Amino acid sequence: MGTRINSFEEYLQEYKRSVDDPESFWGRQAESYTWTKKWDRVLGWDFVKPDVKWFSGGKLNITENCLDRHLSARASQQALIWEPNNPAEKGRSLTYRELYEEVCRFANVLRNNGAKKGDRICIYMPMVPELAIAVLACARIGAIHSVVFAGFASGSLSSRIDDAQCSMVITADGGYRGAKEIALKAIVDDALAKCVSVKRVIVYKRTGSPVQMAEGRDTWWHDEAAKADTRNTAEVMDAEDMLFILYTSGSTGKPKGVVHTCGGYMVYADYTFRNVFQYNEGDVFWCTADVGWVTGHSYLVYGPLLAGATTLMFEGIPTWPDAGRFWQVIDKYKVNIFYTAPTAIRSLEAMGPDFVKPYRLDSLRVLGTVGEPINEEAWQWYHENIGKGKCPIVDTWWQTETGGIMISPLAGITPLKPGFATLPLPGVQPALLDENGKELEGNGVEGRLCMKFPWPGIIRTTYGDHERCRAAYFDTYKGYYFTGDGCRRDEDGYYRITGRVDDVIKVSGHLLGTAEIENALNQHADIVESAVVGFPHPIKGSGIYAFVILEHERKDEEALKKEALETVNKIMGPFARPDKIQVVRGLPKTRSGKIMRRILRKIAGGDASNLGDTSTLLDPAVVEDIKAEAQ
Numbered sequence: 001m002g003t004r005i006n007s008f009e010e011y012l013q014e015y016k017r018s019v020d021d022p023e024s025f026w027g028r029q030a031e032s033y034t035w036t037k038k039w040d041r042v043l044g045w046d047f048v049k050p051d052v053k054w055f056s057g058g059k060l061n062i063t064e065n066c067l068d069r070h071l072s073a074r075a076s077q078q079a080l081i082w083e084p085n086n087p088a089e090k091g092r093s094l095t096y097r098e099l100y101e102e103v104c105r106f107a108n109v110l111r112n113n114g115a116k117k118g119d120r121i122c123i124y125m126p127m128v129p130e131l132a133i134a135v136l137a138c139a140r141i142g143a144i145h146s147v148v149f150a151g152f153a154s155g156s157l158s159s160r161i162d163d164a165q166c167s168m169v170i171t172a173d174g175g176y177r178g179a180k181e182i183a184l185k186a187i188v189d190d191a192l193a194k195c196v197s198v199k200r201v202i203v204y205k206r207t208g209s210p211v212q213m214a215e216g217r218d219t220w221w222h223d224e225a226a227k228a229d230t231r232n233t234a235e236v237m238d239a240e241d242m243l244f245i246l247y248t249s250g251s252t253g254k255p256k257g258v259v260h261t262c263g264g265y266m267v268y269a270d271y272t273f274r275n276v277f278q279y280n281e282g283d284v285f286w287c288t289a290d291v292g293w294v295t296g297h298s299y300l301v302y303g304p305l306l307a308g309a310t311t312l313m314f315e316g317i318p319t320w321p322d323a324g325r326f327w328q329v330i331d332k333y334k335v336n337i338f339y340t341a342p343t344a345i346r347s348l349e350a351m352g353p354d355f356v357k358p359y360r361l362d363s364l365r366v367l368g369t370v371g372e373p374i375n376e377e378a379w380q381w382y383h384e385n386i387g388k389g390k391c392p393i394v395d396t397w398w399q400t401e402t403g404g405i406m407i408s409p410l411a412g413i414t415p416l417k418p419g420f421a422t423l424p425l426p427g428v429q430p431a432l433l434d435e436n437g438k439e440l441e442g443n444g445v446e447g448r449l450c451m452k453f454p455w456p457g458i459i460r461t462t463y464g465d466h467e468r469c470r471a472a473y474f475d476t477y478k479g480y481y482f483t484g485d486g487c488r489r490d491e492d493g494y495y496r497i498t499g500r501v502d503d504v505i506k507v508s509g510h511l512l513g514t515a516e517i518e519n520a521l522n523q524h525a526d527i528v529e530s531a532v533v534g535f536p537h538p539i540k541g542s543g544i545y546a547f548v549i550l551e552h553e554r555k556d557e558e559a560l561k562k563e564a565l566e567t568v569n570k571i572m573g574p575f576a577r578p579d580k581i582q583v584v585r586g587l588p589k590t591r592s593g594k595i596m597r598r599i600l601r602k603i604a605g606g607d608a609s610n611l612g613d614t615s616t617l618l619d620p621a622v623v624e625d626i627k628a629e630a631q
């Protein structure tokens, strides 16, 4: 197993080494894995094209490192613990040997169904162990997985399947989330009406609710598994072969298929997992994120398994049957490291302390947060009520595109400051740039967060459209990777993320493109144009505020709003539904036709008293109308 930093002094030394000689630093980290063939060159890079290659010439399979490599020392250790949605249902767990066998078996199922190296396979599943098994089985045969969060509706699902030209979909009859049952297979059927690339659908039976099975296309997981062997030889992959695609929202309406590759992602997911959380042998690690997001990829599946940890997967939601569910699960499995989102903390804090009290949380050693800035009040509540004042909180900043954690404390090692992601991990070289692209030196500065040197987990391309990757991340500031975040480096050199500076918003930790929501709203027959902005929301971080222009006046505006919500729900999914919809006569546009979102953001945030410079507006009266009716 790889090494772990043990003191702040060591962190400083390791950081320095990683900057002075990145190749020998990462080369040393990569030594501890099973490689079929060692790499020829640690790093080759060019941030203009962009073209980044880690461990070129190296051959490996990541699942051999997640599973086979552990069989000699930890075959009977629990690899995955699963807690169902309903506490009355029995949980499950798989040892490293069992998980290895199930992954091999399902890898054979995939091959028996015609899948091969390089194929794209969409996984649209509830949070059951078979979701992790499907992910790993794809990686085992060299198929590129594209997991789509099972909260997405059919419109988002079909566009993702189509963009990657997936040949197969792995799904379930349905899934449970709190008191709700979601008919996943029916959503897949709907999505596939528009996707011709899909030849096979494998359906895991979770709820037992009736589904339609398309003859010649659909087949049951259990029928296929019964025919398959548990021995499977892993496909030999090049370090730079694609491992997975994961879609993320961007400034335009179309999501981007972020591509990660085998070697660098593996080294980075594992290195960051062990060091940030200060993982100890035998720890039970619980990341509450869904595998449909990058956090679930890196810190529920790959990172913990690479490290030989016990990873916990929870099918349900934090507030069902009541707001004590998370704390009950921690108590039940004696969780040592707990990793969740600020939005969950804020919503549970709002429920009051009584839901925490019944449970023993003294197994906890480390707490973590991810996905959005954590406000000081939520930080303190988490620290006192959950960590009982003795667990460090790692506020981990990273992105789908970075593959793993980039700026974060090392638990128990880095001195903490609430609201700060603190310091860059070894190998991470942040830079703050001003609006003119000038790098801000020294401390006590605020600017746009960029990276000036590659790390092994960096995005390689956006699937099928390399130009988009270049334009989105490498074009704004020449020679830098641009994150899209604003950031402050304080007097101590500590980093504080201030939020997005582009047209995406963070709603309950989910990244949503405002253009994507606008496109969905515009599908409503009566809506001709819309503009969506975020506004500060006490629980969700950002709420969604939609301004819509109607084709003709509607007397029943409330009914119209309900229909508009349902339209977004059907196309994108429930989490993209606006919190507020305001019908307007016009939008504040410049003479060249550009919507002045800055003005809308101010109005949505309830701060319309000072709108700044409005001299370029085509029709200033529009703004007065909007202000008068703002919610």
Ligand code: WT7
Residues within 6 Å of the ligand: 248, 293, 294, 295, 369, 370, 371, 372, 373, 374, 395, 396, 397, 398, 399, 400, 401, 421, 483, 484, 485, 497, 499, 500, 506, 509, 510, 511
């Ligand atoms: C964006 C990336 C990282 C995995 C989950 C989200 C925001 C993320 C933090 C943090 C403040 C954060 C940024 C970033 N973000 N972590 N600790 N503090 N902001 O991945 O959906 O790709 O979103 O999430 O704005 O750019 P993602």
